[in-house]
Amino acid sequence: MTSIVANRGGDPARRRRTLVAWSFCLPFMVFFLAFGLWPVLASLLMSFTDIRSRDLRTPVNVGFVGLENYVTLFDDPTFVRALLNTLYFVVVGIPVTMVISLVIAVALNSGIQRLKGFFRVGYFAPVVTSIIAVAVVWRYMYQGDGLINGALAFVGIHGPDWLNDPVWAMPAMIVMAVWRNFGIPMVIFLAGLQGVAPELHEAASVDGASRWRSFRSITLPLLRPTTLVVAVLLSISYLQFFEEPFVMTGGGPLDSTISIGYYAYEQFGFGLYGLASAASYVLVLVIALLSFLQFRLFRTRS
Amino acid sequence: MSRKTVLAAIAGGVITAFVLTGCGRAATSGGAVEAGAPVDNGPATGTVDVWAMGTEGEKLPELVAKFEKENPDADVKVTAVPWQDYAKKIETAVASGSTPDATLVGSSDLASFVAGGGLEPVPAGLVDVDSFYPGARSSTEIDGATYAVPWYVETRVLFYRKDLAQAAGAKAPTTWDEFTPFAKALQAQGAKWGFSVATGAPYTWQGVLPYLWQAGAELTDAERSKFTFDSKQGLEGLTRYQSLFTDGIASPNGPVNLGEVEPKFVSGEVGSFISGPWEIGLLNQAGGKKFLANVGVAKIPAGPHANTSYIGGGHFSVFKDAKNRDGAWKLIRWLSKPKTQTDWFTISGDLPAAQSAWESDVLSADPNLAVFREQLKNAQNAPAVTTWTQVGALVDSEAEKVAKRVSTPQEALAAIQAGAAKIGTGN
């Protein structure tokens, strides 16, 4: 930092500007430091200690245990399960959400005029709902004799007892998450599609290319930056997977829907703050890693 | 600014923080805990802030109105907290120093709150501890000190469809061996499941551990310094639990929520289940007064050792951070009186922890209550160890594996023992 100040520090106008700018940032900085940056750091520090609920009022008066909390985590089959479940949720949930939202965005962008705004609002509506309320409602719809199995029976499928079945509980939650979230990538894709000049498609159709081919070779590559944004946004939101198991399954049946977030909350409830911090830091690492991978995936090929 | 500078700044911050704070745990001093300072006999004064959970929280104001009449200078403020998640709420309140004066505490959770360090020991001579049921009293004593005063007790008994049993010519079972054919007889009369029991939901252990006790298992050593789940008796108990599912008596997807089994019991889908004294009220709600004639109540069927049931209940504790400590203890002293407890029974249906309160007319006349009273003589609480919340959750999740036949009882018991040993008893 010193180098930059040394470079330009001699300029009194800049020094004054810096002072003014930081005064503008001051209220934000106070809260951002205290409730944003510091907890991120503190979480890391706490994950190396044996802090428990009883130490709350003396948070520095705790034992340093190195990586012990992390060892405990990866020794605990429940945590490993939580990690795998969270990845399952993300790895299956995100592509499905993206494909559905892209299909609808393309349909909305296909030149239809009538009711376009109406459709957009309707498809977006689930995004504004509280996950808690949604989970409460879907919990009933997923009952063995509930609405969803009723609808499936209508087309001749005998549905499972979704939330009581260790195999189907997670897909049930993914379907619900897709329903609630696809509106977000839909509007982002829609904005991206509107940026694709129609002349490109016209040129392609003159060349005799099929719609599918022109979509694949023109639209998709142009949407790559949009796709990256969507993927990062969705993975941050899907990795926080917590409310759904809290309301719908309590992490069961047989730990099949327990997530890292839920696990961390449980440890917090037991008063094991150090372990809870370590679990949530694993989540931070996963987010960092996944964002990095997505940048690689969508950047290098363009 | 390069990324490296940012990283270096963060790393620097971490190290500085460690150095500056001088991270390290000061030695905690052991030693005996002394009883709290005595409380005088004068009337209570000032505001007493009390937390109470669930229905108790809704109905407590009606009871304490009488206390306020007797103590005109006192004002009792009751705050309702849902039972669900209440343990986390108390723990966080203690940890963050935002406690009320007193709180209702579930008997099996008391030890973990004591470990949190927020509760004051009961003042010497406040109440006569021998007046309470021994099962209730023993769960208030932790590490040689008393941290709560028993208020109400609950124990679990067998509820069954009397009409179905009569139609099948079966009478209430008294042993494990009698129970299985009994449940099958109910199924023969149309019940889909002869019995219903929790399979992994929170507090499943309350339904599972009695089987271990009935087989004669002791879950800790005498000093409560280590867990002893993995005994021959423990295995016998857990095997018995699994047989409920392998015999096809009970659904491996047991109830998750309170209030879930009642409609099924009323409709005849479920033939019997084990529950506490609040059940009569719930069944009255679900099926109406007329339906109650079809409800049979019996003591828990005995295993090879005994017919031990679970005893739970509510105690009252005072927080170290209480602003009106004397007022709170005076309120609790009043709440533990047999007369108050009888009044509370008429308001809430909660069973008195004070044994002499059972002699009153309202309690002694009811034949269903007689069953509970008998059962209370043989009922046990969770081991009073400070880590029980965690161990209980472990038992819940292993029990689910047993019920769904993913684990054998041997495997599950070994996993419980290993996990519990790692968690420790906190002693």
Added chain:
Amino acid sequence: MTTVIAPSAARQRVALRIGTYVLLVLGLVVTLAPFAWMMLGALKPTGEIIADPTAWLPKSPTLGNFADLLSRQNFGLYFVNSILVAGACVVGNVLFCSMAGYALAKIDFAGQRILFSLVLVMLVVPGIATFVPLFVQVSNLGLANSYLGLIMPYLVTPLGVFLMRQFIGEIPDSLLEAARLDGASEVRIFLRIILPLSGPALATLAILTFLFQWNNFLWPLVIAQTDNMYTLPVALALFAVGANGTNYGLLLAGSVAVVLPIVTVFLCLQRYFIQGIASTGIK
């Protein structure tokens, strides 16, 4: 579309358009069905929901569930709490984030880049990663189980600063330079030029903040201890998994109470919602 189209291609185009509409309508029906079922279910007595969970129309519609919600369950108070917390966060974000956003976008100062990188990094850190130390800290400030404790951690958000910086960055510099030449102070420029021009961005930020806070769950769950501090989602969640887990009518009514207000706001201001979400994704 002035190009000449062969009749077969025209027919194909019409078929495609019809197909698109069919797809969109079907999709919409599936998307809105849970809302409809929730609303209709909230009007049924619990017994009716248990008797036939697949039924749509209430046989004997009643507002009893909503009356219960208000009289027995304190939902009026939770509603007020939710509004208070979300409202305070909106004010904080609009005020403080626009100030910081202005400095980041339009003033060249030492530390600017490191501050902005920190904001960017914090954009991706989820709340679940920091709730433990946050809880420790807020408790030690003596703010557990209080409105301040509920509000303070979300009074400013990195997203707010990010959005405002991006938007203010698009205001032409020439406007500011002219004012600076006239000797206007930065405060005056902010109040007289930036704020009036940022109306749509401020509206977007206000709405997104309100939406996020209205639905926020983990933090209020952790920091609110007693009933009187619950927000709507916390109350609903604890109610749903506790003793009333099978009180279907009441729970559906509770869900309506959480969802309906925000959906109404959304329908009135949908342009800002959708633009707001879209702009988080566009550089």
